[in-house]
Amino acid sequence: MTRSDTAGAKVLVVDDDPALAEMLGIVLRAEGWTPAFVADGARAVAAFRDTHPDLVLLDLMLPGRDGIDVCRDIRAESGVPIVVLTARGDTTDVVRGLETGADDYVVKPFKPAELVARVRARLRSRPDASAEPEQLRIGPVEIDVPGHVVMREGEQIALTPLEFDLLVALARRPGAVFTRQVLLEQVWGYKHVADTRLVNVHVQRLRAKVERDPEHPEVVLTVRGVGYKAGPVGAADAEG
């Protein structure tokens, strides 16, 4: 992976601490990205619409407006990757951020290299964005891989790029069990990150969108104590 992959990407930094924002700017610029800044949560969504960023770096503790709300609003209108900065490693805080639509999080204090790795992983053009037509299917869900379209009983489902990648990764090897670690590697692109919460919350979000009944999933199945796997291809036919 070279720097040119993501060069010129626009990153919106939503942070109220001027020193940290400036420092983030220095680090982002050093990677060849273009930062934009907004310090007030109340103006964050407007700034997002103005700048059309490729990624949002969002501090969860903001004056004016809670970062969680900002996250939800941005996610409501765009699938742009959101990486949240949180001062607390508490699970509740992290999970809250992820549940409202963030793709990833970094806990303060973080090393610049760690942040850069996370941002780059989210900015990176995905290897599966090939032009070759590829149609996948899990139960009632149909996936058009190059078109980035997911259909369910004739209706299109809006997934974020990350949720889409997660679904595709599972669908490409039907029946195979993926551990959370493997998913982190394949979908997030992380080698040595052992944060299962990231996977768990994204699976929940994905289920909320693609399952008939998220309590009784038939598309993304849990393999107790191991990980996840795609449901059988013909589940809908068998049922119907």
Add this chain to the structure above:
Amino acid sequence: MTEAAGAPRARAGLIRALGWPVRRWHRSLRVRVVTATFALAAVVLTVLGVVLSEQVGRSLVDAQRRQALAEADTGLATAQKILRSGTDPSTALPQVDVALNPIASRAATFEVLLLPTDPLHGTPYVPIGLLGVQAADVPASLRKQVVQQQEAYAYTDITTPGGGTRSVLIVGAPLSPPSGTSYEMYYVFPLDQVQSTLGHIRTRLLEGAIALVVLLMAVAVIVARQVVTPVRLAARTASRFAAGQLAERMDVRGGDDLAQLATAFNEMAGALQQQIARLEDLSRVQRRFTADVSHELRTPLTTVRMAADVLFDARDSYPPAVARSAELLQSELNRFEGLLADLLEISRYDANAAVLEVEPVDVVELVLGVVDGAAALAAGRGVTLDVSDVPRTPVLAEVDPRRVSRILRNLVTNAVEYSEGRPVEIALRADEATVAVRVRDHGPGLRPGDATRVFDRFWRADPSRARNTGGTGLGLSIALEDARLHGGWLGAWGRPGEGAAFRLVLPRTAGRPVLTAPLPLEDVLDVAGAR
């Protein structure tokens, strides 16, 4: 020894045999009150009844005797008068018999016998009455007294014509006609009536006593209920309160002792609730403070951290002193960060704000992941991490993977740092209920007593030894808290010169206590060698 051991066992057996009633007795105040009332009332009434019926019986018998004697005296006077009228005794005696007995047969309360003292010179006059009294029925002792010219009486049983026996009172008096044979006159009074009266009275007494006992027991039940019900209510309220329902209070009715109990209980509950609320407030404030400090410290620290990293990356372009400063800044920031993170974690435990988030996890995978993560550190110190004693089949357990990884990372890192280049062995064993992981090093070991102190905050094995490990001194304290949060064990073993071992034991089902460990803490190398 065996006797001493046998006695309590025998007692235990007895208690078990008595079982239910004994338990009821000990547990229920009502049962005790009612039983005691019954026992006391029964004893008192029995004594009272016996004494009473005795006295009534005696006075009845006395009255009967007095009446009998009076009757006999009257009869005697009548008989004397007839005899003294000068008629021939052979005609006078039947007259006496007729004069006395019809009265008797009319009233049927007595019969009269006239017996000659000398049976050869005289005819006995025996009535053909209902009693069927015979001359032989008069006791010899009584006859003897009467023959000696004494008026006397005796109680005896006679045989009735029907074959039964009847108790009778016989009053005898000498009857001396002016001439001829002397006679004895016997008045025979049947005692049936007295006895039936007495029996009647006894029955009534018994009935009364039973009614009284029943009444007393009913009173006892009512009184006991009146006392016990509020006491039970109080107990229920207290146990609800103890279970955490702090708003639970007792009803205060009236102004009696029970109302006082309720009032006192409510006052105590109020005070406790207030105290608990204050402590909760304190804890909340503490948690809030921890979160605030966390946020406030972390934001500038992040900036410093990033700035230091930028400087560090560019250190080659600085003069040597500045470059070294950048290096020191970098490494000390690492330490500072670690310390801050550990302090915040510990304060979270102190504030009881640590939350366990369990999910089914393969502990083998966790262990191997941690070992992988420590591989670089171990290689740098020339230490091999031996995982040959870790099975390669999944061992599922409901644990918090973040915390368990942290514990394991801590144990492995510690072992690597203290192993002085010798291998570190990691073993994992599981049974149905628990999973145990042991990390064993062959470093300087632990001195006696240190095995517990290693978990103290900021404790150092050797204060004189330079700290080069970069540890915060809180790692094992946090690990111990993490293990306890799971309901598991974390223990240390060590001997000077022989190294140390740390063992983590966790329940495989969240919330179950750990009772036994599937892996010994102490050195298994010796055991393995002997095998």
